[in-house]
Amino acid sequence: MERMTLEVRHLFVRFRTEKGVITPVNDVSLQVPEGSIVGIVGESACGKSMTARAVMGLVRAPGEVTGGEIILCGRDIASLPEKARRQLRGSEISMIFQEPMTSLNPVMKVGKQVAEAVLLHSRCTWREARERTLAAFRDVEIPEPEARFDCYPHQLSGGLRQRVMIAMATVCKPRLLIADEPTTALDVTVEAQILKLLEKLRDASTSVLLISHNLGVIARVCDRVYVMYAGQIVEQAETEVLFKRPLHPYTQGLFWSVSSLREGCETLKTIPGVVPNLRHLPEGCSFSLRCDRCVAACEKEAPGLVEIEPGHAVRCLLATR
Amino acid sequence: MPWNRRKRIERASDLRLESQIGEEERFGDLMRRMARENRTAMASFVIIVLMALAAILAPLLTPYAETDMDLLNRLAPPSAAHLLGTDEGGRDVLTRLLFGARVSLLIGVVPALLSLILGALMGVIAGYRGGMADAIIMRVADITLAFPSMLLAMVIMYSLGGGIVNVFLTLTLVNWANVARVVRSETLRIRSGAFVEAARVIGVSRDRIMRRHILPNCLPTLLVLFTLNIPTSILTESSLSFLGLGIQPPNASWGLMINTGRQYLYNAPWLCFAPGAAIMLIVLAFNFLGNGLLDVLDPRQKKQ
Numbered sequence: 001m002e003r004m005t006l007e008v009r010h011l012f013v014r015f016r017t018e019k020g021v022i023t024p025v026n027d028v029s030l031q032v033p034e035g036s037i038v039g040i041v042g043e044s045a046c047g048k049s050m051t052a053r054a055v056m057g058l059v060r061a062p063g064e065v066t067g068g069e070i071i072l073c074g075r076d077i078a079s080l081p082e083k084a085r086r087q088l089r090g091s092e093i094s095m096i097f098q099e100p101m102t103s104l105n106p107v108m109k110v111g112k113q114v115a116e117a118v119l120l121h122s123r124c125t126w127r128e129a130r131e132r133t134l135a136a137f138r139d140v141e142i143p144e145p146e147a148r149f150d151c152y153p154h155q156l157s158g159g160l161r162q163r164v165m166i167a168m169a170t171v172c173k174p175r176l177l178i179a180d181e182p183t184t185a186l187d188v189t190v191e192a193q194i195l196k197l198l199e200k201l202r203d204a205s206t207s208v209l210l211i212s213h214n215l216g217v218i219a220r221v222c223d224r225v226y227v228m229y230a231g232q233i234v235e236q237a238e239t240e241v242l243f244k245r246p247l248h249p250y251t252q253g254l255f256w257s258v259s260s261l262r263e264g265c266e267t268l269k270t271i272p273g274v275v276p277n278l279r280h281l282p283e284g285c286s287f288s289l290r291c292d293r294c295v296a297a298c299e300k301e302a303p304g305l306v307e308i309e310p311g312h313a314v315r316c317l318l319a320t321r
Numbered sequence: 322m323p324w325n326r327r328k329r330i331e332r333a334s335d336l337r338l339e340s341q342i343g344e345e346e347r348f349g350d351l352m353r354r355m356a357r358e359n360r361t362a363m364a365s366f367v368i369i370v371l372m373a374l375a376a377i378l379a380p381l382l383t384p385y386a387e388t389d390m391d392l393l394n395r396l397a398p399p400s401a402a403h404l405l406g407t408d409e410g411g412r413d414v415l416t417r418l419l420f421g422a423r424v425s426l427l428i429g430v431v432p433a434l435l436s437l438i439l440g441a442l443m444g445v446i447a448g449y450r451g452g453m454a455d456a457i458i459m460r461v462a463d464i465t466l467a468f469p470s471m472l473l474a475m476v477i478m479y480s481l482g483g484g485i486v487n488v489f490l491t492l493t494l495v496n497w498a499n500v501a502r503v504v505r506s507e508t509l510r511i512r513s514g515a516f517v518e519a520a521r522v523i524g525v526s527r528d529r530i531m532r533r534h535i536l537p538n539c540l541p542t543l544l545v546l547f548t549l550n551i552p553t554s555i556l557t558e559s560s561l562s563f564l565g566l567g568i569q570p571p572n573a574s575w576g577l578m579i580n581t582g583r584q585y586l587y588n589a590p591w592l593c594f595a596p597g598a599a600i601m602l603i604v605l606a607f608n609f610l611g612n613g614l615l616d617v618l619d620p621r622q623k624k625q
Contacts, residue, residue: 090523117523
């Protein structure tokens, strides 16, 4: 059996607000095997980022993780106290964000920010921290690392800043890196370079959980994909299987909404409507309102996640019939 | 309080550090830009520096001592020997003015600094921790602000007694709340920034985030608040001393000099005039400097 870097079981995140309780992460289970890149894909506001934050232990009030296990390398970290969680962050599990422009402190030299991560998690001198930072800069292919060390963030380009972010997140060689839309704000050539870096990380024994709404990105680097909708996983499969034979109407809709240059494509097909307000989810299947194949049963009964073939599960009544 | 103080505090809270760092401006560049764009502010800065020098070099600039009495020469009008005349004890007014500048400047700077430190700490804690800490700190601040500041200062001074240390304490207690409120709103803005999140992701502790990531980003705001707090402190101290609650004679302070000179307003007007003009000059200078810094640091005001 494969060893898992991360295993999330039945994770719930709830927000108690004045207008009622919403559940942006609703019974999510996922696995990231060692040495792999696993993708989570879905529209905006479907719970991808919230899942990531819950794994990091960074859900802010009024939200809270109300149930589930988060198992990192065989250890349940969901129940650990805040201080222990904090020590894991950066050393065992780390994260990079979408906005490389604002993810670095504007008044701190970038080298210092990366070295801060080293100093936090290992007993070493400033000199050693600097050496390790420069090594990390070299790993993420930052040209002239010594010169960049003393730069302020505004002196670097977006691509370089994202590299610095990755260096900061991986300088302590974490077991798992969560990449939350790491390439959304970058242009395609830089995107390709960043994706290469993620693959390099995977080969250096850091597993990656890649969150994206870009199917092209997912297809290129992921070994396995989870499709999320309205806080739930609606389909999961190996990347190849999912791209060949998507079963959930939502997944199919996502594929249709991608324009392809090769096929002489006609009108771009889109999924009607938007992700429903989590406060007013439909009674049956949460996708029923936007699904063009919705039948009467869909509006009554919420489907469960059913395994159709080994490793390929889907949350849809039609697919399981 | 002078003019549109509240409005300026609001503007100060909008400052972004990128406005200076973003263009790689060091302090020297900043001053140079201010000299170019805002002459009033630069002139004010020069006046402040000259006054500070005069205060520091006071014993070298005058042949008289602060408390030297010359009873044969009481209430003498300005002359070559006494450029600004003498007071009711025959003491040289210019000398007392110079020594008084020490007190007034000290009282401008020290409590402004203390209230800045206290207010910044409280504001950051309230803004970043939230919850109970926020509620308690901000309610205390609200209570402080609910009293007219002069009244509050008088009550505290009255119960503590005169003396310069007590004046420091009083002015700090009166002024910290304003700073705390501004810094709290700054903190709320900064803490939602991605870089604070990024710092949390690599396991930086709460205290360290406040110290290393949030406070340095509040600096331009704090700088402006500092220059705006100084004149307030000077004015409050002058009023307190005028009422006999601040600095005690025979030491000189400008407020105190006006108080004693008041009795001789008709036969020796220079006793009130000289310290009054000095107070006005320094307060205006600090206000103009604060406004100038505000303009230079505010990206929306920037030309080109």
